[in-house]
Amino acid sequence: MKKYFRYIKDTLSCRFCRQFSLQGSTINWITYNISPNKNNSVIIENSKVSHCSFNVNGTNNKIVIKNNADVAFHGITIEGDNNEVVYDGCLAVISVRIRGNGCKVSVGKGSLIDESSSIVCMGQSNYVDIGEGCMFAENVEIWDSDTHLITDLMGCPINPSKPVVIENHVWLGKGVKVMKGVTIGHNSVVGMGSIVTKDIPQHSIAAGNPAKVVKNGVDWKFGFIDI
């Protein structure tokens, strides 16, 4: 397929692009390359999108940005069919890559995802679900797949892709990496540079590589520390 990106400078010019549906939103410098006539759509409602790129190659894919979401310096790449990305009232500066079918990446209300963070979602009906009120520092990576297949000597797959769930109000420190199949319980904290390979319970602090629980019975707050 011939690849070329189209540039849109502002809200007004975005209104003329068939793949985009805008309602009460502000657009500022986006580029896109979306397979035409294949029921792919970008729905932006009451939100702000600036300096973003949308690259969609496949059929029946949907990107929804809604409820005062503020999405900037951001790239979404989707390859496959029936995939979905939903940003619901969050503030996100990330890159999202989906390769598969029926996959979904969602970020919930009030979640704040800092620069250079990325989410990779691959497989069949796989998903990354980020809850409400989460805070990710810079360079956080979420991988719900190893991206390449490993087999046993009989050729049977041994590393299937598996969903990642980050429950509400989870703080991931700078450079945290979350691997396939992990659920991080609500109100928990993961320490700087940790690699999370197993579930982390709610209200706990986990740290290290692989991340282990180092404290239980904790909570955390947005805003800067003053002690």
Ligand SMILES: CC(C)(COP(=O)(O)OP(=O)(O)OC[C@H]1O[C@@H](n2cnc3c(N)ncnc32)[C@H](O)[C@@H]1OP(=O)(O)O)[C@@H](O)C(=O)NCCC(=O)NCCS
């Ligand atoms: C996770 C964190 C918040 C925990 O702070 P804390 O509750 O004061 O924890 P402590 O310093 O008492 O450490 C508890 C244990 O975890 C270990 N630990 C803490 N952070 C760790 C990390 N990032 N990696 C590996 N081990 C870590 C400590 O060595 C200590 O181990 P010990 O019990 O064997 O002595 C803090 O260590 C951290 O990572 N802060 C950085 C957060 C960040 O990324 N901020 C960027 C802006 S959002």
